[in-house]
Amino acid sequence: MFEATLQKASTLKKVIEAIKDLVTDGNIEVSETGMNLQAMDSSHVSLVSLVLHTDMFEHFRCDRNVTLGINLPNFAKILKCSGNDDSVTLKAQDDGENLAIVFESEGQERVSEFELKLMDIDAESLGIPDQDYNTNVKMSSAEFQRIVRDMTVLGDTCSIGCTKEGVKFSVSGDLGQGNITLRQTNSVDKEEEAVTIEMDEPVELNFALRYLGFFTKASPLCPRVTISMSPDVPIVVAYNVGGEKDTEGAGSLSFYLAPKIDE
Amino acid sequence: QQQQPKISSFFNKK
Numbered sequence: 001m002f003e004a005t006l007q008k009a010s011t012l013k014k015v016i017e018a019i020k021d022l023v024t025d026g027n028i029e030v031s032e033t034g035m036n037l038q039a040m041d042s043s044h045v046s047l048v049s050l051v052l053h054t055d056m057f058e059h060f061r062c063d064r065n066v067t068l069g070i071n072l073p074n075f076a077k078i079l080k081c082s083g084n085d086d087s088v089t090l091k092a093q094d095d096g097e098n099l100a101i102v103f104e105s106e107g108q109e110r111v112s113e114f115e116l117k118l119m120d121i122d123a124e125s126l127g128i129p130d131q132d133y134n135t136n137v138k139m140s141s142a143e144f145q146r147i148v149r150d151m152t153v154l155g156d157t158c159s160i161g162c163t164k165e166g167v168k169f170s171v172s173g174d175l176g177q178g179n180i181t182l183r184q185t186n187s188v189d190k191e192e193e194a195v196t197i198e199m200d201e202p203v204e205l206n207f208a209l210r211y212l213g214f215f216t217k218a219s220p221l222c223p224r225v226t227i228s229m230s231p232d233v234p235i236v237v238a239y240n241v242g243g244e245k246d247t248e249g250a251g252s253l254s255f256y257l258a259p260k261i262d263e
Numbered sequence: 264q265q266q267q268p269k270i271s272s273f274f275n276k277k
Contacts, residue, residue: 044269126274157265208267234273258273260265 002030002066002092005059009088009103011221011242013079015253018218018239019048020072022211022255025121028068030092034060034251038125046211047234047256049128056242056250058087064094069119075099078114086110092118128256133228133236135162135199139182140192141225141239145216147180152209154178157260161204162197162229171209192223203229205259212237215255234258 006012019026019039026039026048034057037050054060082088082103091100098115105111147169151158155173162168170179182195215237219225228236234256241251 040270044271045267047270047274124271125277126271127277128274206265234270256270256273258268258270260267263264263266 001061001063001094003059003061003089004030004035004057005087005089006056007058007087008242009079009082009086010084011056012088013076013082014218014221015050015052015241016072016076016079018221018253019050020076021217022046022214023048023072025069025071025119025123027121027123028070029065030062030068031065032062038128039123040126041211041214045208045257046214047126047128049254049256050241050251051253052241052251059089066092066094068092068099069121070099070116071119075116078116081112081114083110086112131230131233134201134230135197135203135228137162137167137198137227137229138194138196138224139167139227140194141216141219141222143182143193144225144227144237145219147182148209148212148216150180151178152213156209157206158209158212159204159206160227160229160235161202162199163202164197164199167195167197167227203231205229205231205235207235207257207259211255211257215257218253218255221253232259 022041023039028037034053085106086103089102101114103112151171155171159170166183168181184197218239222239226238238254
């Protein structure tokens with residue numbers, strides 16, 4: 001059987017909220033190392049990879065690997081029933097048909113029990129190579145969300161260009177064009193707002209704003225986002241889960257999107 | 264005109 005308790009139900013709630021609009025059904029693979037979910041959106045344009053290591057759980061027991069086929073919007077509906085400071089326990093029997101979800105308030109005076117029906121999901125799994133990227137930009141996740149939203153006003157494709165000086169987001173559409181440049185700033189008052197750029201060569205790639213917009217729904221998870229790019233390969237937009245700022249969290253939520261190419 | 268490649272064309276199937 002599988003049983004795991006997360007001290008903050010809100011973390012799981014934010015994770016599922018972040019992906020439920022992009023991916024409807026997904027398999028959460030549970031093993032002794034933790035919980036993982038990999039899924040593509042319905043048009044197979046982007047990929048979500050969620051990794052929750054056992055370290056981030058208060059209690060984690062998994063006797064045998066289990067696959068939990070989950071309808072994410074429905075899971076999100078149940079997670080919304082948790083209180084802000086509740087813990088959450090997930091339980092599933094081997095080959096069980098349901099996922100039990102139990103919320104407990106801090107003083108354990110309120111216990112809520114739910115069951116979510118599991119599904120058989122036929123999803124293909126992809127091997128994501130562990131690669132170094134030409135450019136890694138770390139910035140405020142709220143700022144990235146705002147830029148993507150602002151770019152969407154003007155068009156559907158955004159160019160992200162990066163040099164040592166800064167990162168430039170550009171868009172053009174029927175009503176005009178716009179761009180926003182963020183300069184590399186290591187010495188700002190608020191550490192969370194710093195823009196740091198590690199890069200080998202300047203790079204500029206074009207991305208569909210619709211998908212970047214989906215990715216930024218993960219902003220409440222972490223004040224910082226890491227954007228990694230290399231020529232002709234998918235961009236990675238990554239958020240730490242259950243960690244602080246830039247430090248490695250005990251989990252991560254990464255989104256992959258291929259750059260647009262000229263026909 | 265730009266084309267959107269599928270993500271599956273970048274990663275190998277497991």
